[in-house]
Amino acid sequence: MPRKDQAKVHGSFLLGMANTFYSISALSSCDVDSLIQNVSAEDWYPISYLNQLFEALRETEYYNPTLLHQAGQKFVLAWYENGGRNLGWGSIGQIKMQDNSQSLKLVFKDYDPERLFTRLLALDEEKGYAVLEVADMLPPDFTRAIFYHGTFLWGDLLWLDLQTEILAQEQDYTHAIYTYHFKKQDQQYSNQNINEFIDQLCLSQPADISPEMAQTLAWKLKGMSAQYTLEKQINERSSEMLGKALTEQVRIRNHLEKANQIIRLQSMQDSLTGLYNKRYFDEAANDLWHCIMRQQEKITIYMIDVDFFKKYNDSYGHIKGDEALQIVANCIKQNFKRQEDIVARFGGEEFIVATTDATDQQINEQAGNLIDKVKEANIPHTASLVAKHVTITIGTASIIPSEKTKLQKLIKAADKALYVAKEQGRNRHLHSVN
Numbered sequence: 001m002p003r004k005d006q007a008k009v010h011g012s013f014l015l016g017m018a019n020t021f022y023s024i025s026a027l028s029s030c031d032v033d034s035l036i037q038n039v040s041a042e043d044w045y046p047i048s049y050l051n052q053l054f055e056a057l058r059e060t061e062y063y064n065p066t067l068l069h070q071a072g073q074k075f076v077l078a079w080y081e082n083g084g085r086n087l088g089w090g091s092i093g094q095i096k097m098q099d100n101s102q103s104l105k106l107v108f109k110d111y112d113p114e115r116l117f118t119r120l121l122a123l124d125e126e127k128g129y130a131v132l133e134v135a136d137m138l139p140p141d142f143t144r145a146i147f148y149h150g151t152f153l154w155g156d157l158l159w160l161d162l163q164t165e166i167l168a169q170e171q172d173y174t175h176a177i178y179t180y181h182f183k184k185q186d187q188q189y190s191n192q193n194i195n196e197f198i199d200q201l202c203l204s205q206p207a208d209i210s211p212e213m214a215q216t217l218a219w220k221l222k223g224m225s226a227q228y229t230l231e232k233q234i235n236e237r238s239s240e241m242l243g244k245a246l247t248e249q250v251r252i253r254n255h256l257e258k259a260n261q262i263i264r265l266q267s268m269q270d271s272l273t274g275l276y277n278k279r280y281f282d283e284a285a286n287d288l289w290h291c292i293m294r295q296q297e298k299i300t301i302y303m304i305d306v307d308f309f310k311k312y313n314d315s316y317g318h319i320k321g322d323e324a325l326q327i328v329a330n331c332i333k334q335n336f337k338r339q340e341d342i343v344a345r346f347g348g349e350e351f352i353v354a355t356t357d358a359t360d361q362q363i364n365e366q367a368g369n370l371i372d373k374v375k376e377a378n379i380p381h382t383a384s385l386v387a388k389h390v391t392i393t394i395g396t397a398s399i400i401p402s403e404k405t406k407l408q409k410l411i412k413a414a415d416k417a418l419y420v421a422k423e424q425g426r427n428r429h430l431h432s433v434n
């Protein structure tokens with residue numbers, strides 16, 4: 001008798017595990033047959049050999065299903081799979097066999113008697129055979145693939161045959177009663193007398209399921225199958241709904257983001273000219289003020305006012321007045337293009353710019369250029385008292401910010417310069433000397 005962990009495997013063998021179910025059940029009985037023809041069940045393989053074999057198998061295009069290693073319930077198996085190759089390992093946990101001093105004991109493990117029907121039809125410890133009946137939802141092809149026409153050593157039990165009685169056929173499952181025939185391993189049994197033994201066994205121990213029992217089982221299994229189908233449907237439906245909900249959530253979020261962006265933009269923009277509004281200017285100029293204070297540079301404020309704009313509105317109408325303001329706003333935008341320049345509509349026909357222009361010359365140039373740009377825009381203004389086109393007046397003031405000074409004071413100084421420039425005749429620029 002071989003040691004339990006070095007048990008000898010007799011005959012051919014093909015084992016499929018649940019996770020390889022698809023590849024095996026996809027084979028027809030005929031395919032399984034031809035595969036088994038080439039199976040060579042071998043003695044125990046040492047693990048080092050197995051490792052070598054694993055490596056070799058990776059290089060091989062085709063190979064046959066072979067039990068590479070088995071110790072008790074644990075096994076390692078290689079098999080051919082649709083032109084590819086596969087290796088499996090696992091254990092048989094459902095039924096555990098124990099060998100207690102030569103006598104056979106069956107221990108049912110991990111069994112839910114409510115779920116499956118199992119019973120020992122026959123057990124002869126002296127002769128060493130057992131017949132086990134199991135009702136399951138495993139399709140016969142799968143079960144046959146596990147035990148197909150081979151002998152399988154299970155503990156010290158040799159599996160001999162499998163008979164199937166179909167109870168019910170569902171869309172996904174065949175509910176069946178499987179009758180497993182085991183015998184205690186004994187070297188004296190050749191393949192031939194094993195077959196004789198099976199014949200005897202089948203004759204003497206037919207699986208007897210009463211019609212009532214068969215009906216109860218079929219009903220139970222149908223219930224399980226229906227529950228499974230329902231769960232599957234619910235899962236599919238809930239994932240579909242979840243998918244839709246997530247898509248909707250993303251859509252709403254994008255929509256909200258866009259809306260927020262618009263609101264943010266609207267809250268800082270003047271709708272007529274597209275320039276920043278006064279509120280934004282106050283915040284941004286304040287930041288610039290503190291930044292410039294740290295760097296001890298100059299900050300300059302430009303106050304820009306359209307001349308005789310009331311007269312313009314009176315002569316050309318409010319809509320034309322709006323258009324004129326847009327053109328002037330555009331000229332200002334074109335004139336102050338540096339990143340740190342803050343250009344805003346201060347209110348009405350008045351605009352404000354904060355820059356870091358440092359020298360009087362730079363300030364004069366910028367203001368002069370802007371006056372020229374507005375002139376070049378050539379917006380007719382026959383009611384103006386200083387030109388035939390729209391003109392602007394600019395007042396500027398600059399300072400190196402400090403804790404003692406205030407931005408508002410600088411704006412006031414620029415506004416004062418604007419006022420003085422207006423007094424001096426408009427269409428000009430005046431820089432505050434303070």
Ligand SMILES: Nc1nc2c(ncn2[C@@H]2O[C@H](COP(=O)(O)OP(=O)(O)OP(=O)(O)O)[C@@H](O)[C@H]2O)c(=O)[nH]1
Pocket residue numbers: 272305306307308309310311313317318319320321322325347348349422
């Ligand atoms: N079309 C139009 N007019 C505006 C807008 N905002 C303010 N105004 C007009 O701008 C004019 C400003 O008039 P005033 O403050 O007297 O200034 P002004 O006529 O330009 O005179 P000076 O600045 O002294 O040259 C008013 O008639 C306002 O109605 C606007 O958005 N669109």
